[in-house]
Amino acid sequence: MKDISTSIPKVDGLEKASGAAKYVSDIHFEGMLYAKTVRSPISHGKITKIHYPKLPSGYTIIDAKDIPGKNYVHMIFEDWKIFAEETVEYIGEPIALIVGEDKTVIEEIAMAIDMEFEELPAVFDDQLSVIDYHYVKGDPHQAFKTATQVIEKSYDTGYQEQAYIEPQGFVGYLENDTKVTVIGSIQCPYYVKNALKVALDCDDHDVRVIQAAVGGAFGGKEEFPSLIACQLAIAIKKVKKPVKLVYEREEDMLVTTKRHPSKTTMKAAINQAGEITAIQAHIGIDGGAYIGLSGVVLSRALINISGAYAIPALDVSGDVYKTHTVPNGAFRGFGAPQAIFAMEMFMHHVAKTLNKDPYSYRMNYLAKQGDLTSTSGTFRDPILMTEMIDKVKQASEYDRKVECYTKETSFKGIGMSYFLHGCGFTGSGESDHIKAKVKLRKDAQDQVHILIAAVDMGQGAKTTMMKLVSHTLKIPLNQVTFAAPDTDFVTDSGPTVASRTMMIVGGLLNEAALELKATWQAKQEQVVIKDYQQPDYIEWDQETFTGDAYPAYSWGVNIVEVSVHPITYQVNIEGIWSVYDVGKAIDERIVLGQADGGIAQGVAYGYLEVMQHQSGHLKQKNMTDYIIPTAVDMAPSENYLIDNPYALGPYGAKGVGELSLVGGAPAVAMAIEMAINREVRSIPMTPEKIMELMNDE
Amino acid sequence: MNKIRFTLNHQSIELETNPSRRLLDVLRNDYQLTGPKEGCGEGECGGCGVLLDGHIVNSCCLPVGSVHGREVITIEAFSKTEQFNVLTEAFSYEGAVQCGICTPGMIIASQSLLAKNPQPNEMEIRIGLSGNLCRCTGYNMIVKAVQRAAKRGEGLW
Numbered sequence A: 001m002k003d004i005s006t007s008i009p010k011v012d013g014l015e016k017a018s019g020a021a022k023y024v025s026d027i028h029f030e031g032m033l034y035a036k037t038v039r040s041p042i043s044h045g046k047i048t049k050i051h052y053p054k055l056p057s058g059y060t061i062i063d064a065k066d067i068p069g070k071n072y073v074h075m076i077f078e079d080w081k082i083f084a085e086e087t088v089e090y091i092g093e094p095i096a097l098i099v100g101e102d103k104t105v106i107e108e109i110a111m112a113i114d115m116e117f118e119e120l121p122a123v124f125d126d127q128l129s130v131i132d133y134h135y136v137k138g139d140p141h142q143a144f145k146t147a148t149q150v151i152e153k154s155y156d157t158g159y160q161e162q163a164y165i166e167p168q169g170f171v172g173y174l175e176n177d178t179k180v181t182v183i184g185s186i187q188c189p190y191y192v193k194n195a196l197k198v199a200l201d202c203d204d205h206d207v208r209v210i211q212a213a214v215g216g217a218f219g220g221k222e223e224f225p226s227l228i229a230c231q232l233a234i235a236i237k238k239v240k241k242p243v244k245l246v247y248e249r250e251e252d253m254l255v256t257t258k259r260h261p262s263k264t265t266m267k268a269a270i271n272q273a274g275e276i277t278a279i280q281a282h283i284g285i286d287g288g289a290y291i292g293l294s295g296v297v298l299s300r301a302l303i304n305i306s307g308a309y310a311i312p313a314l315d316v317s318g319d320v321y322k323t324h325t326v327p328n329g330a331f332r333g334f335g336a337p338q339a340i341f342a343m344e345m346f347m348h349h350v351a352k353t354l355n356k357d358p359y360s361y362r363m364n365y366l367a368k369q370g371d372l373t374s375t376s377g378t379f380r381d382p383i384l385m386t387e388m389i390d391k392v393k394q395a396s397e398y399d400r401k402v403e404c405y406t407k408e409t410s411f412k413g414i415g416m417s418y419f420l421h422g423c424g425f426t427g428s429g430e431s432d433h434i435k436a437k438v439k440l441r442k443d444a445q446d447q448v449h450i451l452i453a454a455v456d457m458g459q460g461a462k463t464t465m466m467k468l469v470s471h472t473l474k475i476p477l478n479q480v481t482f483a484a485p486d487t488d489f490v491t492d493s494g495p496t497v498a499s500r501t502m503m504i505v506g507g508l509l510n511e512a513a514l515e516l517k518a519t520w521q522a523k524q525e526q527v528v529i530k531d532y533q534q535p536d537y538i539e540w541d542q543e544t545f546t547g548d549a550y551p552a553y554s555w556g557v558n559i560v561e562v563s564v565h566p567i568t569y570q571v572n573i574e575g576i577w578s579v580y581d582v583g584k585a586i587d588e589r590i591v592l593g594q595a596d597g598g599i600a601q602g603v604a605y606g607y608l609e610v611m612q613h614q615s616g617h618l619k620q621k622n623m624t625d626y627i628i629p630t631a632v633d634m635a636p637s638e639n640y641l642i643d644n645p646y647a648l649g650p651y652g653a654k655g656v657g658e659l660s661l662v663g664g665a666p667a668v669a670m671a672i673e674m675a676i677n678r679e680v681r682s683i684p685m686t687p688e689k690i691m692e693l694m695n696d697e
Numbered sequence B: 001m002n003k004i005r006f007t008l009n010h011q012s013i014e015l016e017t018n019p020s021r022r023l024l025d026v027l028r029n030d031y032q033l034t035g036p037k038e039g040c041g042e043g044e045c046g047g048c049g050v051l052l053d054g055h056i057v058n059s060c061c062l063p064v065g066s067v068h069g070r071e072v073i074t075i076e077a078f079s080k081t082e083q084f085n086v087l088t089e090a091f092s093y094e095g096a097v098q099c100g101i102c103t104p105g106m107i108i109a110s111q112s113l114l115a116k117n118p119q120p121n122e123m124e125i126r127i128g129l130s131g132n133l134c135r136c137t138g139y140n141m142i143v144k145a146v147q148r149a150a151k152r153g154e155g156l157w
C-alpha cells in the first residue's frame, strides 16, 4: 500500500471546475424571497426613531421585535446583537431586514425608511479595554533588575480582510410551520445551529444547518455567519417562505469581521554577555464594537509572543479594546500573525542593536525539544528547525544573497522568518468546550459514511478525510462517502477552525475506522462513534496561562526575496521559499496547496493589503480598493515538507491550515528592511510608508 | 423592445429583456447557468468569466444588449470539450483547485489565453490570468496547470 502522503486527485475537483458545484447563490427554491439588511449610518448613537414606510403586499420588515428568543448571537459573550435595539455601535450595524420578491422594490423600501439617532461620542483608540490578560514565565522581574541594557521597540499591524472570493450568504426555508433549515457558506455548522437555538428559542430538532459549497473562508466564515443565519431564520419564521440573503462584495467587505489591527510593545532585558534574559510584551488589539471571539484571539496572540523561541522569562499582557467600528474576528492565524510579526522583527532588531549577526543570534534562541514553552509547558516532541532552516537557506542561496544585498542600499533584500503554530484549541478548549464527537456508519452495502461536521472550504478536508478512512479500512476510496455536513445527520465534531480538523477530528475518525475494521461484519449496518479525550499529559490553567497551551506544534520557516523600486518604492516579490513540519501530510499536494496559498496571504499582509477606517468608515470597500495579490504579484514559490510524525495525530498528522500564513509578513518585512536599510516596524509596508522611512533620515 | 439575438452555448437565443441587464444575471437567473460566479460584481475577480466570441469577458460588466449577434460560451458548454478535459486534468494534477469558486473563471481564462497563445511562457500565463483573482492557491499551482495543459494538449489550441 502506498504511503498515505502520496497525493490523489481531489474528490470534488471536477465538480468545481465544471461549475456544477452549488454555492449558496446557486441554490434556488420555488417562491423564494430576497432579503436586504438595513444598517446604521453612524458609529455610535441612540436610536430615537425608526419609521417604516407602508409596505406593499408581500413585503415584510423584520427587526429586534421579531426575535422569538434572545437578541444576541450565541458565542462566548452575550453582547453581539442580532438586530440593534436601543443603540447602534458601529457603521453598518444591522437594524432590520427587508424581505420580499423583487430586489428593486426592496431597495425602494430601504430608501424610504426614516431613522433618527442621538449621536453619542464614538471611540476609535485604546481607551476602552474590555478584556485584559496577563501571564508570567520564570522571573522577568529579576531579569530586568539585573539587566545591563534594556531594548524597547513597538510594532503595529493593520486590518486584513479575508477576501474569500465567494461573499457570505445563506438560503433557508421552513418545514411544517416550525422547523427552520438554513443552507450556508460556513465553517462551523454547529456554531450556527447553537446560535439559532438561542435566537429562535426552539428545540434542537427545530433547526437544521446544512453546508453549501464554500468559496473560501479563512476564518471569515467562522463566527460571522451565525449572525446572518439568526437574522434569516427569524425572517423565515415570520414570512413562512424560503428566503435568500447573499451579500454583495461591498456589503461583505464593510460589515464582516476582519483581522484585528494591533499594537505591540516589546522590551528585552539584556545581560552582560549580550543575551536576552527576559522579554516584557504588551499586545493591544482593536476588537471593534462587540467582543465576539476577540478574547480568544488575544490569548492566542499572547501565547505566541515568543514565537519559535524559548525565552527564559516573560511578562506578557494584552488588552482587547472596544472601538465603535465593525467587530473584528477570526482570520487564519487567529492572533498569531500579529504576535509573530512583532516577535520576529524584535529579535532581529535586538540583534542589530547589539551589533550581532541577526540570523545566528536568533538561531541561538530557537526552542529545542524539552524546552519550556511561553506558558511554561513543555515542547515534548522533536523540533527539526535547524534542518528546516538549512533546507530553505540552500534552496534560496540565502547566505550569498544576504552578503550581496547588505553591502549597500541595493534595493534588494531577503528575509527569513521562524515560526510555530499551536494545533487545535488553546488549553483545555477541546475537552471543556468543544467535546468533539465523530461518527462512521457502514450501511448494509458496506458503503462507509463519514458523519462529521468538518467543512471543506477549499482546504481539501473532503478528500483527506475520505482518504484517511479508506486507507485505514483498506477499502477503495469510492467505498467511502463524505457528504457536506447536515446537522440532522452528522455529530458535532466541532468547528472547522484552529488547524484542528485533521489532527483532532481526523484522529478520532481514524480511531473509529480502526474499530470498524476490527469489528467489520460484511453486509451489516454498523455504527461507530468516538468522543474526544484530552491527552493525559495536558495540564492547563486558564487563569494564569500556565501549562501546555496546545497538545502539539507545527513549525515553519519562510524566506522571501524582494526588490524595491528606488523611485516609486513599489515592492516586487522576487522569490518565496518555505518549509513546514506538519507532522505527516495526509496528502502532500493538498498540504503544499495550503502552503502556497497561506504564504501568499501572509506575504500580502506584510506589504500589500491595506484597509483603514476614518472615524469608523472603512475606506476600502471592494476588490478595486482592497488589493489582494494577482498571479503577477506572486513569485514562484518553492515549498517543502518534512516528516516529523506526532504520536497522537492520525498517521502522525498535526495542524496545517494556519501555519503557512503566520510567517509571511515578518519574512517580507525583513526583506524590505534589508532592501531599504531602514528599520521596519509596521505592516503593511506600503510604498507610502517606505517613503516616510526613506525621508526620515 | 427589440429582441436580443445571440448564440448561447451553441443554441440560438432570442430574448426580450432590458438590454442593460448584466449578462451575468441573464445567464444565472434566466438560463440557470450558475457556473459563472459573482465574486465582486465590478470586473475585478474574473469569477463571472465567459467566452464571448472565444475571448474571456467579465459577464458582470457586460450589458446583455452588447452580446447581440455574438457567441457566448459558459463553463457549462465548455466543460463538454476536449480542451476542458485537458485543462481539468492539469488543474487536478497540479492541485490548482481549492475552494473552486474561481475555478470556472480560471478555466475560461486559460482557454482564452491558450487560444491566443498555445505555448505561453510563465510570465505570459501570469499576465493572462491576472484578471482572475484566487484567494486560496497563491496561483503557482494554477500557473503550472496551464503549463501542463499547454504541453499535454499540444495541437488542441
Ligand code: FES
Pocket (backbone or CB within 6 Å): B037, B038, B039, B040, B041, B042, B043, B044, B045, B046, B047, B048, B049, B058, B059, B060, B061
Ligand atoms: S464578478 Fe465579474 S469580475 Fe468579479
Ligand code: FES
Pocket (backbone or CB within 6 Å): A165, A215, A216, A458, B096, B097, B098, B099, B100, B101, B102, B103, B133, B134, B135, B136, B137
Ligand atoms: S480556489 Fe478558492 S479562490 Fe481560487
